[in-house]
Amino acid sequence: MPLSRPGQAARRLAVVALLLAAAVGCGDAGGLEGAGSTPTAQGPARLWPELTPASSPAFEIGEVNTEVVEGVKVPGDDIRRVDPVGIVQAEIARHPGEYDGAKAPYRGTKRGMAECAKGPGHGTCPVLKPYYRDLTGDGHDDLTLGFPLLPGKTTAVRVYTVEKHRLVQVMAWEDALSGVELAGRSLVIRSPSEVAGYEYRLQWTWDRDQRAMLLTHDEMLRTGPRKHSRHPSASPIATPSPSLSSSASPSGSASVSGG
Numbered sequence: 001m002p003l004s005r006p007g008q009a010a011r012r013l014a015v016v017a018l019l020l021a022a023a024v025g026c027g028d029a030g031g032l033e034g035a036g037s038t039p040t041a042q043g044p045a046r047l048w049p050e051l052t053p054a055s056s057p058a059f060e061i062g063e064v065n066t067e068v069v070e071g072v073k074v075p076g077d078d079i080r081r082v083d084p085v086g087i088v089q090a091e092i093a094r095h096p097g098e099y100d101g102a103k104a105p106y107r108g109t110k111r112g113m114a115e116c117a118k119g120p121g122h123g124t125c126p127v128l129k130p131y132y133r134d135l136t137g138d139g140h141d142d143l144t145l146g147f148p149l150l151p152g153k154t155t156a157v158r159v160y161t162v163e164k165h166r167l168v169q170v171m172a173w174e175d176a177l178s179g180v181e182l183a184g185r186s187l188v189i190r191s192p193s194e195v196a197g198y199e200y201r202l203q204w205t206w207d208r209d210q211r212a213m214l215l216t217h218d219e220m221l222r223t224g225p226r227k228h229s230r231h232p233s234a235s236p237i238a239t240p241s242p243s244l245s246s247s248a249s250p251s252g253s254a255s256v257s258g259g
Contacts, residue, residue, distance in 0.1 A: 063214060063215065064210050064212045064214070065170075065171060065172050065212065066168060066169060066170050066211065066212045067169050068166050068167070068168055068169075069087060069091075069160065069167040069169055070090065070094075071090050071093070072086055072167045073167075074162050074165060074166065077140075077162050078162075079132070079140070079141055079142065079143050079160065079162050079167070080132060080141060082143070082160075084119075084120045084127055084145055085113070085119065085120055085127050087143075087158075087160065087167070088109075088113065088126075088127050088145070088147050089113060091158075092109070092113070105149070106149045106152070107150075108126075109126050109147060109149055109150045111150075112124055112125065112126040112150060113125070113127075120145075126147045127145070128145070128146040128155075130143055130144065131143075131144045131145075131182065132144075133182050134185075135159065135161070135187070135213070136161050136170075136185070136206050136208075137206065137208070138161075140162065142159060142160060142161045142170075143160040143161075144158070144159050144180075144182065145157075145159075145160065146158070146180065149174060153176050154175055154176055155174065155175070155177050156172070156173070156174045157172070157173045157174070157175075157177075157180060159171035159172075159187060159204070159213050170211070170212045170213050171187065171204050171212065171213035173189060173202070175191045176191055176192055177189065177191060178191055178192055183203075186206075186216070187204045188202070188203045188204075189204075190202075195220070196224065197223060197224030198220050198221060198222055198223060198224075199221055200218075200220055200221075201217070201218075201220075202215060202217065202218050202219075203215070203216055203217035203218075204216065
């Protein structure tokens with residue numbers, strides 16, 4: 001049975017009495033010392049309460065980004081039997097203005113697809129090694145796929161699942177990447193920041209109501225050494241998690257498998 005509040009107070013007083021007795025018995029050395037000032041706790045303050053709450057977003061940012069991948073079959077509803085190269089080729093075919101022609105922004109990606117005869121992750125094929133994990137919680141693997149958008153420095157990251165015998169894209173993002181991780185049912189992307197010593201950390205997590213990976217966390221984190229200060233920080237800065245590997249996951253859950 002847990003202690004009540006009076007019981008907890010009595011216990012704390014007993015501990016303090018023991019500490020004081022020990023201090024007297026041992027002399028001044030080792031006596032109790034103050035730990036210094038601590039920051040004053042401050043509760044949340046609501047600003048501009050007179051403003052009428054908005055009922056609709058000001059900008060379209062594509063929170064729910066899903067689409068059926070046309071022209072790509074899923075043999076036996078097994079996503080591992082789908083060719084990752086074929087998935088990227090289907091995306092290129094859906095967006096010819098971005099990949100076709102000498103002035104297309106991602107023309108280098110389409111040209112590099114000719115080097116994918118041996119599959120993703122081989123030679124100069126732009127399709128990166130695929131990773132498989134159950135992100136939707138349905139007991140079946142889902143596919144995380146990436147490919148650089150050449151000749152630029154950004155990389156496309158996609159997540160696919162199988163619904164009603166169809167391949168469905170449930171997440172899409174393009175950015176310059178510092179690292180990509182799978183943690184539980186979440187995908188974490190780390191990207192460099194223009195602020196020295198910091199990086200962006202974006203986390204997508206499966207949402208069963210929207211049937212999509214939603215952007216659930218968007219943070220700027222310190223990566224470089226901190227400057228020592230005598231004044232305590234108002235809020236701690238998180239430490240980035242380790243990079244993705246095919247044998248272990250940051251969450252300690254089932255390992256990520258590739259290929």
